[in-house]
Amino acid sequence: MKVNFKGTRGSIPIAPSAKEVQEKVVASLLAARGKDLRSERQIRDFVEKTLPFRHSSTWGGNTPCVEVETGSDDYLIFDGGSGLRVLGKELMESGSASGKTFHIFLSHFHYDHIQGIPFFAPAYVPGNKIVFHGAHKNLRETLIDQMKEPYFPIDFDTFQCETSFEVHAPGDVVEVCDCEVRLIKQDHPGISYGYRVDGQNVSVVYSTDAEHKNKAHCKDYPFIDFIRDANLLIFDAPYTHSQSMGIREDWGHSSNIMGVELAARGEVEILAIFHHDPGSCDEDIESFLAHTKKFLERSKIAVRETKPGIPGAPSPRSNPQKVLMAYDGLSLSL
Secondary structure: OEEEEEEOEOOOOOOOOHHHHHHHHHHHHHHHOOOOOOOHHHHHHHHHHOOOHHHHOOOOOOOOEEEEEOOOOOEEEEOOOOHHHHHHHHHHHHOOOOOOEEEEEOOOOOHHHOOOHHHOHHHHOOOOEEEEEEOOOOHHHHHHHOOOOOOOOOOHHHOOOEEEEEEOOOOOOEEEOOEEEEEEEEOOOOOEEEEEEEEOOEEEEEEOOOOOOHHHHOOOOHHHHHHOOOOEEEEEOOEOHHHHHOOOOOOOOOEHHHHHHHHHHOOOOEEEEEOEOOOOOHHHHHHHHHHHHHHHHHHHHHHHHOOOOOOOOOOOOOOOOEEEEOOOOOEEEO
16 A cells, blocks of 8 residues: 655645745755765765755645555545645646546545645546545535635536545445545544545554544543554644644644654554644744654653553553654655
8 A cells, every 4th residue: 555645734735935945955055065966866865865854855835635545446535635636637647547436535625625626637537537525414515616606717517527425424434446444523623534544454544634632531532443553644733732732722633742642542653744734834844843753752761661560650652653744745655
C-alpha cells in the first residue's frame, strides 16, 4: 500500500510569497559557499541531503487530499481539497485518467475539504465514474449546491463523468479497491468523520478536523480502538497544546501533543501530522516538528523510568516509532 499526500494545509490554500522564495534562495546560496558544487549531481546531492527542508523545499499549501494506492484499478481518495486538482492533473498527464472509477471519501463539507472537486480534471472525461462517499445525509445536495450561483460559475452537471453518492454510517464496512473502509464520528463543528483502511495486511487511518478534548483521556475512548495497531495515522494537528487549550479551543482541531498521546495508546507505528495552520511558514512547521519529536522522546524516557508495579504506572512505550510532518508530494510505502 502506498499513501500519496496531495494536500496537507488546513483552512485555506496558501502559496509562498516572492519574498519567502527569495529568502530560501539566499539561504541556500549562503550555505553553498566553499562547497565543491561543479556538477549537477553534486548540486542535487547538496540540495537533497545537506540543506534543511525549509530551504530546499516547502511543506506546501494545498488543502487536504490523500490518495491511497491499494493495487486496485480503481482510485481511493480521501477529501477533495485543492490537492485534488493536483492529483487530477498528474493522472491526466500520465494517461491514467480514462475509463476509471474514483472513490472519494469526504470527511465533511467545510470548503477546504471540497474546493478541489470542481477542478478535478478526470470529472470532465466521458467514461469515468466518481463515487462520492460520506456519512452526512445531505451528501448529494451539498456537493451539487456548492457548484451553483453565486458560489461557482458552472454547474455540477457540467461534469462529463458518471457520478453517484453513497451515504454510510459508523459501524459500516465499505468494500472498495480491494480494501475495507470503516468510519468514525468525530468532534468538529458540523461533525466530521475519520476513516480507516484495512487491506494487504496494512492499516491506514485518515483523521482530519477532529478535536480530542478531556474525554480523550478516558480508558475506553472509542478513537483508541479505531486506530489500534494502524501502520499509519494521518492526524489533524495544527496547534500546540497551549493553543488547543486556549483561544483556539472549540475550533475543531487538535494538537501535536494529543496526536502523540493517542498514537502511543493505540500502538500506531507512524504518526503523520497534517492540516497545517495556514499562518505557519516553513520555518514554523519545521520547528513544530522538532518540538513534537522532542516530546515523543521525553515521553518514552519518562515511561521507561517509571518503576513497575506502581498503580497507574504506564506500560513501556515504543510507539509511535516515527513522527513526521506530511507535505504536499510526500509518498509513503507501507
